[in-house]
Amino acid sequence: MTNASEFGTNSSSKTKDKSSDTTIKINDTPFDKMMAVLTHKRCVNCHPSGDRPRQGEDSHIHNFDVQRGEDNHGVAALRCESCHGHENNDFSGVPGAPEWSLAPIAMAWEGLSRVKIAKSMLNRANNGNRSLDEIVKHLTEHELVLWAWEPGVDAEGNPREKPPVGKEEYIKAVKEWAAGGAVIPEE
Amino acid sequence: MKITFTINGKPATVDVDGHTPLLWVVRDMLNLKGTKFGCGKAACGACTLHVDGEAVRSCSYPVKYAEGKRVTTIEGLSEGDQLHPVQQAWEEEVVPQCGYCQPGFMMATAAMLEKIPNPTDDDIDKNIVNICRCATYYRMRKAIHKAAKIKAANG
Numbered sequence: 001m002t003n004a005s006e007f008g009t010n011s012s013s014k015t016k017d018k019s020s021d022t023t024i025k026i027n028d029t030p031f032d033k034m035m036a037v038l039t040h041k042r043c044v045n046c047h048p049s050g051d052r053p054r055q056g057e058d059s060h061i062h063n064f065d066v067q068r069g070e071d072n073h074g075v076a077a078l079r080c081e082s083c084h085g086h087e088n089n090d091f092s093g094v095p096g097a098p099e100w101s102l103a104p105i106a107m108a109w110e111g112l113s114r115v116k117i118a119k120s121m122l123n124r125a126n127n128g129n130r131s132l133d134e135i136v137k138h139l140t141e142h143e144l145v146l147w148a149w150e151p152g153v154d155a156e157g158n159p160r161e162k163p164p165v166g167k168e169e170y171i172k173a174v175k176e177w178a179a180g181g182a183v184i185p186e187e
Numbered sequence: 188m189k190i191t192f193t194i195n196g197k198p199a200t201v202d203v204d205g206h207t208p209l210l211w212v213v214r215d216m217l218n219l220k221g222t223k224f225g226c227g228k229a230a231c232g233a234c235t236l237h238v239d240g241e242a243v244r245s246c247s248y249p250v251k252y253a254e255g256k257r258v259t260t261i262e263g264l265s266e267g268d269q270l271h272p273v274q275q276a277w278e279e280e281v282v283p284q285c286g287y288c289q290p291g292f293m294m295a296t297a298a299m300l301e302k303i304p305n306p307t308d309d310d311i312d313k314n315i316v317n318i319c320r321c322a323t324y325y326r327m328r329k330a331i332h333k334a335a336k337i338k339a340a341n342g
């Protein structure tokens with residue numbers, strides 16, 4: 001369960017989680033904006049609930065039966081980095097960013113509500129023992145996270161879809177949400 | 188840009204756009220034709236070689252990332268006249284049909300055996316996902332098991 005309270009948050013706040021609707025509206029809260037990004041396929045494809053990544057706009061199981069492997073970087077002769085470099089490869093259509101890999105299984109987000117994702121993210125038992133500050137840093141500075149706004153093109157040259165909130169707006173939202181006590185609405 | 192690395196143990200420097208796929212450099216500049224082009228989008232494995240011992244699909248590997256690294260192709264897999272266990276097993280099991288895909292499979296297998304010396308069929312299924320249009324998979328599986336045995340016997 002969440003230990004969000006250790007950050008002085010109040011997950012039993014009166015705010016009810018509204019929906020899983022990711023359409024961004026003008027009066028959306030920082031939490032809404034942040035979660036619209038974190039539930040987007042550019043994030044969730046590599047936060048699968050099983051041991052196989054997903055890919056593409058339809059989040060299909062990664063071709064070639066690609067596997068998580070023990071270190072979340074693939075298996076012995078089929079590492080993530082066997083194909084994915086530190087930057088997008090617009091010639092072959094293979095996306096890339098530093099540390100391209102799956103999120104640990106403890107951080108599986110696929111199929112979870114945004115409330116559950118947020119709780120899991122704040123739970124030190126799941127999140128790599130990160131403090132709220134460290135979570136914010138990860139969410140707003142890590143190159144692999146920010147890749148979502150530079151997703152490159154696929155093998156046919158079609159641009160990949162970006163999250164529904166712009167990068168700067170998202171970063172601002174994450175910081176505002178954290179500064180406001182990292183409140184997670186009730187489900 | 189100038190990029191320096193070793194290729195099969197020998198130093199090499201190429202002056203080329205850093206985004207050029209390593210595969211083009213290996214085949215067209217270093218004239219090592221053993222590594223094959225299949226799909227050009229990291230989907231078939233024909234272009235698999237080793238960079239610092241790891242299996243890499245060179246069609247999607249910008250050459251600039253090879254700077255200072257060890258690149259090994261099928262031509263450098265043997266130690267002099269001593270064939271690599273994978274090559275020995277491949278020969279004994281007469282694996283290839285047309286042969287086009289085989290260097291990629293052999294390089295992927297050699298990389299796997301360094302980390303999984305005694306692979307199960309499941310390990311093979313999960314690690315060796317290259318494509319062979321001639322469908323030599325059955326013979327390859329036998330050869331992979333044999334290569335593991337040869338390697339273990341060689342110590």
Ligand code: FES
Nearest residue numbers: 225226227232246
């Ligand atoms: S040519 Fe590189 S994977 Fe097919």
Ligand code: FES
Nearest residue numbers: 286288319320321
């Ligand atoms: S032997 Fe012909 S493609 Fe594999």
